[in-house]
Every structure is written in structure tokens, then in C-alpha cells.
Amino acid sequence: MSAVAPRFADPFLRDYFLGGAYDEMFTAEGEIRPQYRLLLDTFRSLPTEELLRRKHSADTSFFTQGVTFTVYGRKEGTERIFPYDLLPRIITGAEWRTIEKGLIQRITALNQFLADVYHEGKILQSGTVPREIVYSCKHFRREMRGLQVPRNVYIAVTGTDLLRLNDGSFAVLEDNLRVPSGVSYMLSSRRVMKRTFPNIFREYGVRPIEHYPQVLLASLRSLAPEGRPEPTIVLLTPGVYNSAYFEHTYLARQMGIELVEGRDLITHNNVVYMRTTAGLKRVDVIYRRVDDDFIDPLAFRADSILGVAGLFNAYRAGNVTLANAFGTGLADDKALYAYVPAIIKYYSGEAPILENIETFLMTDAKHRQHALANLDKLVVKAVGESGGYGMLIGPHASQAEREDFARRIEANPRNYIAQPTLEFSRAPCLMQADASGTSIEPRHVDLRPYILYGDKVSVVPGGLTRVALPKGSLVVNSSQGGGSKDTWVLDD
């Protein structure tokens, strides 16, 4: 932290601080970035009562829309309203163009990688990616070897997590290639913001995102098995107790497709049907929000009651499409992540547009030594986990926790990677809004845009900006106390 960080005299900014991380609204010298000027002026000039009234109307809107997620660990799943912040995060047109190009480049390469590894394995022969990283990955599915998937598309839906680093560039923290969630929050935040601040929204010329469900539907339709011109598409949910159940019902409704559970589907002669009151109806494409392990008790976990017996054989027979395909988790293994820049280079011949975060592989003796000696400065992650589970944040952990992780790393180096503790960007948030006054403070944010891959790769301009609401916190996951804000990509 720099000791001479500027402070602000304005009462609205009395608690605002700069220094260290990149600030989305101010330069390091305390100059406002042009794209935030109108936003700040508008909020500053709103009388307190007016701001409170709008906040209240936004609250009500979230509540009545029933925008909730489920917190695990209670007797019955407890529904909570998703915390959100009223100040939108603004991304300029130029910034977005870089992000978009970078994401398309990255997803295209990762998809090629999956197709390659599950067929000839050229990239393994070339030595660009070591075989042992692939074969030791718990999300690698041998069952997928030699299987032709429609249009060669493995990852129909991705939600890539990006961070903005101190130099202002965006870098990829995680590729979520399995069943990424959160897009319903992106869509409902937008609806609430448009209703709450219509004038400023219009003046900014924000690029629309409302067509996301339609693009998703078109992508899924384009992946239907050959010879099924009017495919029946369904969304497979684990059921009401899943944390993202709200999102599943929301997307099914928005796309106008049936929301099914495993028990609604049956397979017969390698064809999947859903059980309707009008008899059995053939299903062609399944947008599945159930993990690989649980999808077919015959092929994978026998104790799963969320899946459909025989689904995997139907899939192998080419009678049904699953989106995403099986085995995509291989490409978002956190150890494999370190090789993604090389993978992009291998398939496209180009340098990656979006950088990776520096990653130490615990299988590498030198890296491991370095990491074990510096655990208090590093973040350690289990390679197959997501959602902020199975992590050690070195600077915030106790000595005992660090020792515990050191032992675990020694015992199973393949299961861990380490990364430097990142200072990623902060964006202004409305932290105080009550009768005594209003003020904003900066909080750390990430960005999760959603990439759809059907007959082409497309990115809806925007994404879910997640906020670590407690001061100084770097954890943005909703399961761990994070919130969200609307993301405005400008049409400039």
C-alpha cells in the first residue's frame, strides 16, 4: 500500500481509499476515469431519500422475482436472497473487445485440446502437455476416447473467471468448463438496474444481454444429433435442493424448454425418453446441470439418484447430445491450467490474448520447494475443486492451517497448485445507505463472462461481476459471502 494514496474531501467518498490494487473508478493519482464520471455525478447528486427509495425498490424487485440461492449445511436447504450492489461495474468497448477476442481464442483452443486428447492425442505426442498430467486428472474420462461429439463441440457453455491485475489488464483465474452457474443473476441484476436507474442506463448506451437464453437455445439446437431437425431440448437439474435450482427453473422458463430431473428420463434401446402424460417423448439434447459423476449410475457413481441409467450408452450411440460433453473437467483442472498458454500457442500459433495467473505445479520439485517455503504468501488450491472450496489463502491462514496444507501437498503433490496472492481490482460499492447518509467504498471484484459454443463461439457482452463485500476480503464466491453487481459493457 502506498502511504501517499490520495483521499477525498467529498462526504460521499469519505471512506474511499486508493493504493495497491487497480481501482476501476479512479487512476492511482485519484483522477476519475472518464467512463465513471456520469455514474459518480449521478449518485452523488441524488438526495439521500431518493437513493434509499430506489434501493428499496431494487430490494423488493429481487425479492418478488425470487432471485435466491440455497445455502448448504442445514436440515432443509435454506433459500437466501442473492446480495447485490447498486453501482454497476463499467467496461469500455475497447476493453471488452480484448476480453471477447481473448475468450474466443481460449475456448476455441481448449475445445480443440479436448477433441485432440480424446482422439489422436497429437498434443501429447508433441510433448507440449505431459501425458501424466492428463491421465492423472480425475476429470479425464477414458470412456470418451474415440467418441465423435456433434460439431466437435465439447464445451457448449463456459463461465470463465477473469481478474483485472494491477496494470489494468485482464487475466484468467479459472476456466469453468463443467457446469458453470450464475448467469441468471447476470440477467436479473440487469432487469432490476434498468427499472431502478432507467435514465442513466439510457445515457450510457449499455450493450444488451437479454438475448442470452435465446443464444443458448440456438447453440443447444445446433448441437442436436444429426437427422433430428426439430430437436427436443431439456434442462436436467439435480432437483429442488441444488444451490442453483432457481437458475435452472429460470433458464428453462426463459428458453421455453422442459425442466427435468433424472427420474423423468428413461433410456430404451439407447434412446432417451422423458415420461410425459402423453406417453414417452424422445429427447435429443440435454443441457445438463448435473456433474459427470452423477449422470449415469450404470456408467459412473452407482449411488447416484440424480442421473439416468443407460444415459451414457445412449450418448455413445450418438442418439442424444449432452451439453457440456462428458470429460470437459479435464481442461479446467488447475494443474492443466498452467499449460493453457502453451495449448493456445500449439493450436492457433498465436500468443494468448488473456494472460494466465502465475502457477506453481506441486509435481515440479523446484516449484514445490519454493511454495512450501512461501506458504504465507501464496494461495494453494486443490486441482479438482471449484466454488472456493478446498483452498488455503496463505496470508490469512493460521500457522496450523498452513502446516496442515504443507503435509497434504507432500502427501499428494498432483492434487495441488499454488499461486501468488493476487491483488485484483476494486470497484466502488454503495456500502452505507441509510437515513444518516450515503457513501461508497471500493471492494474487490472479479468478472465471469459467459461463452456459448454452438455453430460458432459467441460471448454475450457482459457477465457476472462478483464482489467480495467484507472490507479487504478477496473471496467473491456467493457460498462464502460474496455479492454481485450489474456489468455494463459500453457501446463505444
Place this chain on the structure above:
Amino acid sequence: MLSRVADSLYWMSRYLERAEHTVRMLDVNFSMTLDPSSTSEDARWRRLLLALGSRVDEWDGDSYALVHTLTHNESNGASIKSCIASARENARQVREEISSEQWLQLNRLFHLVTNGRQSAESQQPEDFLSAVLDGLHLFQGVTDTTMSHGEGWLFIQVGRSIERASSIAALLSAYELGAAPASPSEETPAGSHMFLEWMGLLRSCTAFEAYCNVYTADLTESQIVEFLLLNKDFPHSVRYSVDRLREALLALEQESGRLAPQELVRVAGRLQAALRFVEITDVLQGGVGEYVGMVMRECRQIHNVLYRDYIHYSVQTALAM
């Protein structure tokens, strides 16, 4: 429509109808205890348990304990609270198929019976029961005005009609009617003690005023049986419920575009015809108990065929179609 969704809507509706019936039975029984009668309090509670399909040995002489079992006891699956909780759980599984207004009202009702426990014990049971009844009526109204009257709504009608027809049949059976002379003309109107009992029976089906409109306040056993069993206009008569049931089943057959469930419509039609063309004297001669026993068997049969054709059909039969 997915079979699972149809299943949930059907049971949501049956549970709510069952809750409503239990509420009304309890309410009537409370007010009957105020007047002296030839039927002992003991016999009345036993009769109530029998009518609700509960085990009669649950009665141990403590009416407060029994009322608690029938209203708030969660371990009793037939209690009002359990019924409403089960209905809500079914609705939750198909949240996207019902209207927001329905969900809101069902939630409100659920919170009334779960959180209202202390207040229910401190307030008069009658007040609690009438609040629940209002909530249930409101849900019916909201359902009819906010939900599309398509397949889902029809399954709700089917569930309600089956449950209602069987409950009224069970109630008539518990009253052990038909000991009176077989010919209605020889009957005389009830004396004051029996008057109360029969008024209670009619009120358990909200039928007292409607009965009086048809037969005047002369309560005779055969007319009561005729009214509750065979009246074509009154919503809490068996015949009315079965008429609506068959209507809904016919509409379902068209909605779902299925040709197979002819048996379902046939079984329902058989019951409907029996109720439509039977004479009350024949019912009395054969025994009321026998007759309502037939009604309950036919309702179970309709339920089974409904499940066989729409919900749990076997893959082979479905593929053969």
C-alpha cells in the same frame, strides 16, 4: 406435461382437500359438544376418527390431545399441518408450473399452520380452524383465477374430486345410516337429539343450508343420504364430485392427445352412471354402507388406472403405442 409434474399437482390438490375436510370435521365436532345429545362425546370422537380414516384406538378420552394430533402433530401424516406441508412440498417441486400467486398463498397458509402454533393453543381452536379454512378457500380461488385451465389445472381438479368423493363416502359410512325404515314415506322428521347429529353431518359437508333449500328443515335420514350422495348441483355431494371428475378425465384425454386411457374414462363413467341413475330406495334397501363402500372402491380403482396410464406407465406399453 411431465408425468412427475402431473403427479405433484394431483397430490398437492388431494392433500389440500383432505386438510379442508379435516378442518370442517373438527370444527363441527367442537360445536356439537356444546349441546347434550343421545350420542356420547366418546362415540362422536370415534366416529370422527373413523370418517377420517384414522385408527379409532387413538382416542383415549382426552379431546385436547386428539385435537392436537389432528391439527399440529407432524408425526401424524393426516394432520392438518402435515397435509398442508405435503401440499407445499409438492408445489415446490413444480414451482415453474403454478402461478406466483398460488405459491404465495400456499406459503402463507403453510406459515399460518407452522408458526401459528402458540397462538393456536392460546386462541380458541374454532378461530384457528376458520383461519385455515379461509386460507384454503383463498387458494382455490387463486388457482381458478390465475392458473391456465390446461392439463395441470385438470390434474388439480381430478385430485380434488377423487379426494372429496372418497371423504364424503367415508363420512357416510362412519355415520352408519340406513337403520331406518326402507321406505322414505314412513319416516318422520328427527327429534331434537337426532336433529343435532344430522345437522352435524350436513354441516361437515357445508350442506345444511343447501339441504334446507331443497328439502326444508325436516331432516330425515333418507333425504340426507340422497342429498349427500346423489344431488347433482351441490359441490360437496358424491355425485357432483364424480361428475366433475369424469369431465376432467375426458378433458385430460383430449389435452394429452392420448388414445389409450379409454379404460380410465370407462371406469369413471361406470361410477358416474351408477350415481346418476340409482334410486334412493335401492340404496337404502341394499344398505348405505354397501353403497358407499362401492363408491370408495371405484375411486381407488380410478386412482390406480390414472397412475397406470399417465404417471407410472411401463415403458413397454408406452413404446407399443
